[in-house]
Amino acid sequence: MSASSKNTPKRILVIEDDLGLVKTLSNLLQIEGYNVITASDGDSAIRIAFSEMPDLIICDIVMTRINGYDVLRILKSGNKTASIPFIYLSGKVKENEIEYGLNLGADEYLCKPFEYDDLLEAINKLLMSKDTDNNQSINIIRNNHNLAILSF
Numbered sequence: 249m250s251a252s253s254k255n256t257p258k259r260i261l262v263i264e265d266d267l268g269l270v271k272t273l274s275n276l277l278q279i280e281g282y283n284v285i286t287a288s289d290g291d292s293a294i295r296i297a298f299s300e301m302p303d304l305i306i307c308d309i310v311m312t313r314i315n316g317y318d319v320l321r322i323l324k325s326g327n328k329t330a331s332i333p334f335i336y337l338s339g340k341v342k343e344n345e346i347e348y349g350l351n352l353g354a355d356e357y358l359c360k361p362f363e364y365d366d367l368l369e370a371i372n373k374l375l376m377s378k379d380t381d382n383n384q385s386i387n388i389i390r391n392n393h394n395l396a397i398l399s400f
Contacts, residue, residue, distance in 0.1 A: 301332070
């Protein structure tokens, strides 16, 4: 899947406090054609997510002030942000930690160190799924509109 749908590049919010990893991820994602927005802590990430409405979020868990678990809880509780696909990218590698993150509502959980191909595969899968869901919603709206016209 390409990063753009109808010539609009997908926007990915990367929430990570390791600035070296942020730079690496940004470069990788930009090469793939994505627009990248970054946040180095949970507090600014939440503000950015609500204002920018990214197409997908990649988030670390261990951060100062607001951790990645709380970021996900807050975003999943917001009407505007609840359906944004969410990937944890974390050094928390124990099975119970991974299970906890997924049970909170993360769509994917990748452990550090990770393979770039695995991350790109997860991103593409989630964005393709989101596009399919959006197209189905549009078709339902169109069908309901047609039914309303036919009923007159």
